[in-house]
Amino acid sequence: MVGGGPSGSAAAYWLANRGVDVLCIEKKHFPREKTCGDGLTPRSVRQLQDMGLESALAGHHRYTGLRSVAFGREFEMAWPEHPDYPSYGYTVTRFDLDGLVCAQAEKSGATVWQGAEAIAPLDARPAGPGGGPAGAAGARRRSGGAIVVDKDRGTRTEIHAKYVIVADGALSRFGRALGSRRDKSYPQGMAIRGYFRSPRHDDSFIESHLDIRDREGNVVPGYGWVFPLGDGRVNVGIGLLSTSERWKGLNTTKLMEQFVDFAPKSWCISPSTACGVPTGGRLPMGLAIGPRVGGDFVMTGDAIGAINPFNGEGIAYGYETGRIAAGVVADALEQPNRHDLDSYEDRLQEEYGRYYAVARGFVKVIGNPTLMRGMVGAGMYSKPLMSTVLRVMANLCRPDELGPAEALYKAAAGVSARLEVRRSTRG
Numbered sequence: 001m002v003g004g005g006p007s008g009s010a011a012a013y014w015l016a017n018r019g020v021d022v023l024c025i026e027k028k029h030f031p032r033e034k035t036c037g038d039g040l041t042p043r044s045v046r047q048l049q050d051m052g053l054e055s056a057l058a059g060h061h062r063y064t065g066l067r068s069v070a071f072g073r074e075f076e077m078a079w080p081e082h083p084d085y086p087s088y089g090y091t092v093t094r095f096d097l098d099g100l101v102c103a104q105a106e107k108s109g110a111t112v113w114q115g116a117e118a119i120a121p122l123d124a125r126p127a128g129p130g131g132g133p134a135g136a137a138g139a140r141r142r143s144g145g146a147i148v149v150d151k152d153r154g155t156r157t158e159i160h161a162k163y164v165i166v167a168d169g170a171l172s173r174f175g176r177a178l179g180s181r182r183d184k185s186y187p188q189g190m191a192i193r194g195y196f197r198s199p200r201h202d203d204s205f206i207e208s209h210l211d212i213r214d215r216e217g218n219v220v221p222g223y224g225w226v227f228p229l230g231d232g233r234v235n236v237g238i239g240l241l242s243t244s245e246r247w248k249g250l251n252t253t254k255l256m257e258q259f260v261d262f263a264p265k266s267w268c269i270s271p272s273t274a275c276g277v278p279t280g281g282r283l284p285m286g287l288a289i290g291p292r293v294g295g296d297f298v299m300t301g302d303a304i305g306a307i308n309p310f311n312g313e314g315i316a317y318g319y320e321t322g323r324i325a326a327g328v329v330a331d332a333l334e335q336p337n338r339h340d341l342d343s344y345e346d347r348l349q350e351e352y353g354r355y356y357a358v359a360r361g362f363v364k365v366i367g368n369p370t371l372m373r374g375m376v377g378a379g380m381y382s383k384p385l386m387s388t389v390l391r392v393m394a395n396l397c398r399p400d401e402l403g404p405a406e407a408l409y410k411a412a413a414g415v416s417a418r419l420e421v422r423r424s425t426r427g
Contacts, residue, residue, distance in 0.1 A: 001025060001110075001165050002118040002146060002174045004102045005034070006315050007301025008167030010322035011329075012105035012112070013051050018330040022110040023159065025148055027117035027168075030099030035279045036315070037193060038093050038235045039206055039227050041394055042085035043316035047323070048101075049086070056100050060092045061230025063204055066390060069264075070210035073380045077387050080405075082396055091206065091229050101319075118146035118168070120177050121297075122158060141178050142295040163329045163341070164297040167322060170284055172303040178294060180303070186288035187309050187363040189222075192252045192280030193237030195229075196260075196269040203228040210376045212238055212259055214250060219373050221366045224259040226267055236260065236269055237278070239312045241363055252280055285309040285363075286356040287348065298325045298344045306352070309359035310393035317352075324348065355395060358412045 001008045001015075004026030012024040040048070040057075048054055064087075065078035079087045106112045123144035145161040166175050182188070209224040222240035229235060238259050240252060256278055260269055284305030292299045300306070301318035308317060328344040366372040379386050384404070391397055391405035398406060 001167060003027075003166070003168035003301075003303070004030075004105075004112060004114070005098055005167065005169060005301065006101065006318035007303070007306075007322035007325075008165065009098065009101040009105045010047065010051065010319040011165045011167060011300060011326040012110040013101070013108050014323050014326035015330055016105060016109035018326070019109075020330055020333060022105075023161070024102070024105060024110050024112045025116050025118045025146065025159075026102065026112060026114050029114045030102060031095045032098070033279075034094035034098060035191070035193060035281050036094045037191075037225055037227055037237060037239075037312070038091050038097075038229065039225075039313075040090040040092060040097075041313055041316055042079050042082065042087065042089055043313075043395060044319060045089055046085045047316060047319035051101065051104055051319075053100060053104055057090050057092060060090050060096070061202060061228060062088055062090050063206055063228065064088055065205050067205040067207045068210060068380070068386055068390075069207060070376050070380045075380070075383045075386050076205055077383070077390050079394075080387070080391050080396055082398060083400055085396060089206070091227050091235065093229065093235075097315075113148070113150065115152045116148050116150040118148050118159075118174055120147045121145070121164070121174065122147060122160065140295055141297075143178060143297045146174070162296065163332065165322070165325050165329065166297055166299040166303050167301050167318075168303055170282060170302040170305070172289070172299070175289070175299050175303050178297060178299075180289050180291065180299060182284050182289050182305065186305065187285045187360060188242045188288065189239050189283035189285055189307065189309075189312050190242060190250075190252050190280065191237060191239040191283055191312065192256045192278050193235055194256070194278030195233045195275040196236050196267075197232055197273045197275065198226075198228070198234040198267050198269060200267055201228050201232050201234055202230045209259070209263070210380075212240075212255060212262075215254065215258070218369055219376070220250060220255070220369075221363070221372055224263070226263060226269070233275060234267060234269065236263070236267075239283075241309070241366070253278070283307050283312060283314065285312075286360045287352060292348065293341050293345050295340075298328065298341050300325045304348075308393075308395060309356065309363045310395070313394075320351070321348070324351070354413050354416065355409075357416045358409070361412070361416055 001024035121143035227235040288305030300321040306317040307314040
């Protein structure tokens with residue numbers, strides 16, 4: 001396992017529970033800081049429940065829904081009832097959360113090396129005859145294991161492995177060595193966040209602002225957030241979608257400063273209440289990175305750009321893709337005559353393919369400032385409409401009934417499918 005963050009630790013947990021001999025390599029020592037919004041949606045909570053960790057969340061802040069704010073109006077929307085997911089979330093800093101999940105994997109039987117980095121595959125050459133260009137051969141590459149450097153001990157070790165799960169985050173040095181690349185036509189997010197002291201630190205709603213603006217006053221594609229942590233602090237940040245060249249030059253630090261000044265005064269956030277310097281990073285979205293499967297490896301989480309383009313959520317999809325990867329690898333190990341891992345890509349497409357195609361289309365639409373302002377402005381006049389949109393954007397449509405959210409998503413998915421057929425026909 002290359003990486004012990006949400007996806008790597010989840011994969012290690014589920015593999016260990018299948019009786020697989022697992023080694024998880026994490027280059028940092030827990031606890032450690034990680035730039036994130038720190039919000040756990042019902043999808044994340046479900047995965048933590050399944051890993052036996054909800055009791056460990058009891059001391060953290062539990063919230064009931066989302067408050068959407070835009071153009072002078074606001075709606076408080078509780079998380080919807082769902083047969084598979086709870087109707088609440090938690091806010092937990094990654095400083096606390098990631099170590100909990102990794103420790104749970106260790107308790108289940110996984111071996112974890114902290115402070116050690118998998119710097120390169122043992123053998124990243126194409127597995128098939130003749131090789132070919134990197135892009136064409138990417139899906140047939142093999143890792144053979146990993147070269148691991150432990151800086152604390154000053155050691156360099158070759159680890160041979162039957163299968164490798166690559167979960168080393170959005171930059172994925174290990175994945176790039178195996179031929180993975182980001183499709184630049186897919187959306188990428190840019191986010192920055194900081195912690196502030198606030199009297200509303202235990203608010204029962206996380207807050208999302210849908211009308212963040214550049215210095216000229218134009219609404220930009222993205223949102224600002226204030227997430228109460230329940231410990232005297234709130235997590236404040238902005239997420240921006242690089243939907244076109246127009247938005248790629250925006251300075252997220254300046255936007256963050258403007259948002260802090262713009263946010264409701266009741267939060268009492270300002271430079272004087274900041275707990276430190278904000279930090280940020282880039283977020284590949286919508287399964288933007290591939291190939292995701294090789295001869296003896298699969299890639300998961302942020303390393304494949306599994307972040308939801310609708311809302312920037314990554315933790316849930318890290319847990320979920322790690323779990324899917326663990327199942328595919330465990331099945332392959334239990335069936336000696338089965339050596340390919342192609343079912344992993346099939347599982348990803350079944351679970352996320354259509355949904356992310358719809359989300360990518362949505363991102364392109366909101367790249368147009370006029371359309372974005374019109375959509376958000378219209379939505380903020382109807383709480384039922386915003387609640388419907390929330391269910392779709394949070395990927396919480398129900399499988400057992402056809403309500404407004406399910407009908408909206410079904411219609412959007414149909415349009416997306418027809419557009420794909422037209423593009424393939426023209427191609």
